[in-house]
Amino acid sequence: MKPFAIAALAVATLGLSACGENMGEGPVLHVASGYIEMGATPDRPAAGYFTIEGGPRDVDLVAVTADLAQRVEMHESVRENGVMTMKPLTSAPVPAKGKLEFKPGGRHLMIWNINGAAVRAGKLPMIFVFSNNNNERIIFDMTIKGASSAASADAPAMDHGAMEMGKESADKGATDAAKK
Numbered sequence: 001m002k003p004f005a006i007a008a009l010a011v012a013t014l015g016l017s018a019c020g021e022n023m024g025e026g027p028v029l030h031v032a033s034g035y036i037e038m039g040a041t042p043d044r045p046a047a048g049y050f051t052i053e054g055g056p057r058d059v060d061l062v063a064v065t066a067d068l069a070q071r072v073e074m075h076e077s078v079r080e081n082g083v084m085t086m087k088p089l090t091s092a093p094v095p096a097k098g099k100l101e102f103k104p105g106g107r108h109l110m111i112w113n114i115n116g117a118a119v120r121a122g123k124l125p126m127i128f129v130f131s132n133n134n135n136e137r138i139i140f141d142m143t144i145k146g147a148s149s150a151a152s153a154d155a156p157a158m159d160h161g162a163m164e165m166g167k168e169s170a171d172k173g174a175t176d177a178a179k180k
């Protein structure tokens with residue numbers, strides 16, 4: 001990234017750049033990296049993690065979709081009364097020149113029923129939709145990894161499996177509340 005940025009800057013300074021419009025404004029909104037971890041069993045949803053680097057102004061990530069998956073949701077893991085639960089997210093902020101990270105134990109994607117051919121190919125093209133420029137869309141190939149072998153009860157990925165049964169967690173929450 002760095003050498004490229006410097007080279008691009010040099011070109012822009014020389015006035016030879018065809019993409020000078022972008023360079024003048026500095027950073028460009030983009031997906032820097034991302035991967036998918038398959039669920040422990042085929043009926044479990046996969047989890048998706050990624051890093052987005054912000055452009056010149058604040059924007060929101062408003063949706064992530066994949067044509068080759070049945071359903072994708074943005075979630076946030078939160079600790080409530082010592083219990084990890086997760087909530088659906090409708091958007092997540094990408095600060096100007098900053099970073100938005102979806103990572104284990106925090107914000108994550110939940111992805112249901114990824115197309116078998118995509119799994120075999122080891123990558124899933126995902127579309128990231130933003131609030132700027134009339135819903136700018138960025139397509140990024142997410143690398144698909146097998147289920148974490150460390151899928152033990154205390155692994156961060158685990159709260160995911162538990163949360164998959166949203167109903168059950170809700171019921172559990174109600175029971176907990178009733179106990180108080």
Ligand SMILES: [Cu+2]
Pocket residue numbers: 075076086108109110160163
């Ligand atoms: Cu989740």
